[in-house]
Amino acid sequence: MIDPVDREVRGRILARRSDENATMSAMFAPRRVGAVLLTAALLVGLTSCRDSANFVMADGTYVLLAQPGDEGDEAQVQGTVTVIGSCLGIDDAIAIWPAETTIVDTDPFTIQVPDVGEVSVGDQVDGAGGGATMDDLPDGVVVPDDCDATSVVTFRAG
Structure with missing residues (x-):
């Protein structure tokens, strides 16, 4: 007890x-x-x-992305990866990258492009896609105001 x-x-x-x-x-x-x-x-x-x-952004730079499943045109697209205003581009056109593209690093600005690999500002790219004017953007693509260009180009592995 x-x-x-x-x-x-x-x-x-x-x-x-x-x-x-x-x-x-x-x-x-x-x-x-x-x-x-x-x-x-x-x-x-x-x-x-x-x-x-339909974009990803890091360190003030936009990476515009295509709609999932949008393969774009079959034209050859080649040039130097650049930053145009605040958007990642190819030469003097804003680039629209495949939907699964991701940002890998910001110094130098580098993205991972499906079936292409890592691509940095200053690199040469060679793939498929097509061009458009700002008045004729692919479905679902919104270009931020501070991306200073008159044309866009879609890019994917060719």
């Missing part, structure tokens, strides 16, 4: 531990909630940018 004094002491110890746990949980709960909300907001923001505007 447990002594009534021991029961009382045990009860106080358990109550104190419970209070300490509640205090610690209350102390860290706002940080956890904040971190979860921030992560969720960033994921939603990044997803919505890529889906609605």
Whole structure:
């Protein structure tokens, strides 16, 4: 049989531990909630940018992306990768890269192009695609205002 004094002491110890746990949980709960909300907001923001505007961006440079499954024309496209205003281009035209293109680095600005590999500003590229004017952009392509060019070119492995 447990002594009534021991029961009382045990009860106080358990109550104190419970209070300490509640205090610690209350102390860290706002940080956890904040971190979860921030992560969720960033994921939603990044997803919505890529889906609605059809571009990826890093260090102030836009990489315009074609719609998934859009193969473009069959013309030969070759030239030097450049930055035109704030957009990655080929020679003097803004380039529209395959949908799965990703940014690899920003110094020098480098992208990973499906079936081509890594391509950096200053590199020569040779592939397939076609050209268009700013008034005749491929479906779903939005050119940011600070990309200063009068023409666009689609590019993919040739």
